[in-house]
Amino acid sequence: xxxxxxxxxxxxxxxxxxxxxxxxxxxxxxxxxxxxxxxxxxxxxxxxxxxxxxxxxxxxxxxxxxxxxxxxxxxxxxxxxxxxxxxxxxxxxxxxxxxxxxxxxxxxxxxxxxxxxxxxxxxxxxxxxxxxxxxxxxxxxxxxxxxxxxxxxxxxxxxxxxxxxxxxxxxxxxxxxxxxxxxxxxxxxxxxxxxxxxxxxxxxxxxxxxxxxxxxxxxxxxxxxxxxxxxxxxxxxxxxxxxxxxxxxxxxxxxxxxxxxxxxxxxxxxxxxxxxxxxxxxxxxxxxxxxxxxxxxxxxxxxxxxxxxxxxxxxxxxxxxx
Numbered sequence: 001x002x003x004x005x006x007x008x009x010x011x012x013x014x015x016x017x018x019x020x021x022x023x024x025x026x027x028x029x030x031x032x033x034x035x036x037x038x039x040x041x042x043x044x045x046x047x048x049x050x051x052x053x054x055x056x057x058x059x060x061x062x063x064x065x066x067x068x069x070x071x072x073x074x075x076x077x078x079x080x081x082x083x084x085x086x087x088x089x090x091x092x093x094x095x096x097x098x099x100x101x102x103x104x105x106x107x108x109x110x111x112x113x114x115x116x117x118x119x120x121x122x123x124x125x126x127x128x129x130x131x132x133x134x135x136x137x138x139x140x141x142x143x144x145x146x147x148x149x150x151x152x153x154x155x156x157x158x159x160x161x162x163x164x165x166x167x168x169x170x171x172x173x174x175x176x177x178x179x180x181x182x183x184x185x186x187x188x189x190x191x192x193x194x195x196x197x198x199x200x201x202x203x204x205x206x207x208x209x210x211x212x213x214x215x216x217x218x219x220x221x222x223x224x225x226x227x228x229x230x231x232x233x234x235x236x237x238x239x240x241x242x243x244x245x246x247x248x249x250x251x252x253x254x255x256x257x258x259x260x261x262x263x264x265x266x267x268x269x270x271x272x273x274x275x276x277x278x279x280x281x282x283x284x285x286x287x288x289x290x291x292x293x294x295x296x297x298x299x300x301x302x303x304x305x306x307x308x309x310x311x312x313x314x315x316x317x318x319x320x321x322x
Contacts, residue, residue: 095120
């Protein structure tokens with residue numbers, strides 16, 4: 001069980017700076033738009049023309065990883081690293097893809113793959129000490145892996161210190177992650193607050209702090225953090241949805257919560273993540289139930305289920321109205 005957790009957490013792909021720079025700008029856009037077949041059609045001829053074109057090989061790996069074909073991605077990144085062993089991005093992404101493969105592997109193969117992930121991240125850091133993403137991978141590995149596989153929480157903290165020098169906000173985020181693993185709520189709070197101090201104009205920092213307080217059911221503090229986002233960036237419409245979510249979870253300020261969610265819905269682009277629309281309808285349902293408006297709540301729950309038919313929380317909420 002523990003090993004599976006190691007593999008899962010150390011290997012979520014992280015986009016390093018310059019990760020897509022290996023691909024031509026047009027190909028980068030295709031990958032970003034999810035047009036993977038077209039991206040491959042642009043890149044494959046480059047590999048056929050020159051089998052040692054490290055940028056093209058890396059780009060093929062990125063396309064495969066984005067398509068969920070991690071085994072194929074490993075092959076491409078290995079070829080890219082063979083073409084140029086001193087490119088940190090090749091090793092970072094090879095580590096990412098190996099990690100994804102490890103999640104699918106049997107228990108006998110997982111330790112071997114996990115050690116390879118660690119080795120690739122370490123190689124990436126050795127080649128480019130400023131590569132935060134590789135250091136973040138090492139933080140997760142050192143914090144979670146058993147000692148016999150190279151795990152060491154002190155090494156994780158050393159990496160966090162280095163990340164904080166390079167990017168204070170991200171360093172504090174890593175510290176918060178480690179504190180959460182260690183169930184040290186006070187340290188986790190300090191880390192998130194430190195992130196907002198390090199990056200006082202960051203929507204991400206205050207959003208993370210707001211979500212932390214929401215998990216702790218510190219409703220007023222959560223609301224304040226999300227309100228700060230609108231002061232920093234008035235057009236950050238996601239803050240309206242989050243404020244509504246706090247209202248729905250706490251049962252406080254229900255009228256405001258309704259207004260905030262409806263404001264988000266009126267401003268959100270049509271291509272906003274479906275999960276956001278799901279949350280909006282679900283949270284409106286909770287608010288309407290608290291207001292005694294069961295018929296309207298039912299409509300919102302049904303709208304949420306139309307987006308995510310398998311969500312058990314909404315199913316239970318809807319059944320409770322009958």
